[in-house]
Amino acid sequence: MDRISGLPDELLLRVLSLLPNVKDVVVTMVLSKRWQFLWMMVPKLVYDDSYQNLEYGKFSRFVDRSLFMRKAPGIETLHFKLGQNCGNGDIQWWIRAASKFCFRELIIEINCSTSASPSILPRSLYTECRMLVTLKLKKAVLVDVSSPTCFPSLKNLSLVSVKYPGNEFVKSLLSSCHVLEDLVVEQCINDNVTIFSVKVPSLKSLVLRTSKERAPDGESGFVVEAPSLEYLDIDQTGGFCVIENGMPNLAEAYVSVLHHHPVKFLSSITSVKRLYLCLLPHRICILLDVSSTVLYISRYALVTMSG
Helix, strand or coil: CHHHHCCCHHHHHHHHCCCCCHHHHHHHHHCCHHHCCHHHHCCEEEEECCCCCCCHHHHHHHHHHHHHHCCCCCCCEEEEEEECCCCHHHHHHHHHHHHCCCCCEEEEEEECCCCCCCEECCCHHHHCCCCCCEEEEECEECCCCCCCCCCCCCCEEEEECCECCCHHHHHHHHHCCCCCCEEEEEECCCCCCCEEEEECCCCCEEEEEECCCCCCCCCCEEEEECCCCCEEEEEECCCEEEECCCCCCCCEEEEEECCCCHHHHHHHHCCCCEEEEEECCCCEEEEEECCCEEEEECCCCEEEEEC
16 A cells, blocks of 8 residues: 555546445555545546435535645536436536536436426536536526527537427537537427527537337437538437538448438438448448449339449
């Protein structure tokens, strides 16, 4: 232990960042005087209440105290794994308390049953997290704001089973991310969005999925305008997907769709170099190397025609 304690702070903090959650990090303070205050400077904070093995009041107070006692000027990652007992006010306070540390990555995962009340994220998310580079949300509810949202530094965004105020909010949110490069969207049932519009000029990687619980219809779907896109992964069980103005830089695409007219969709990604295609209901799964090829897909077969 003495030999480990003699290592530089930077290396010890990197080791502590590998521990699963903040509770495990704090325990190291009893090892020796050398470790007594190191936990207050760890750049990655993971607070895990998802298993609900701790009475929630104690968990909440633990998060409060650890953020209050923190000494380091910055946080690289702030990660919450929360159960269904989490209070909306707690999330708001934690984000506000941590905002002074200028955290670069925020992850909020909420593990709750479908019958539980959803956790509503505070409006301060849009005002006090403007320097975020990565934002990942799971099973949360976003609220509308009167002023425009803006994440000028955001490059990575993941929205899994998130509920929104409506179509226009989604369009406004994504349009405010001027340097966004990586986007993951998994739509859930009753997310209040019929047309999910992705119009981001800077986007390079896009993953779109729809929950199997969503009833397929012809009125809902995706509209994508991403001229810089290089990677596309779409798994859609129903609805439509419209690609506007093409994707000249698209190198790789994984497409699993149940469309009435897949030909129209595929004709908009003809510049793709490598295509993995899965068409239902006949499970036509083929891996192709595509080079300036126009694809015509029938219900029963795949035919390629060179220009």
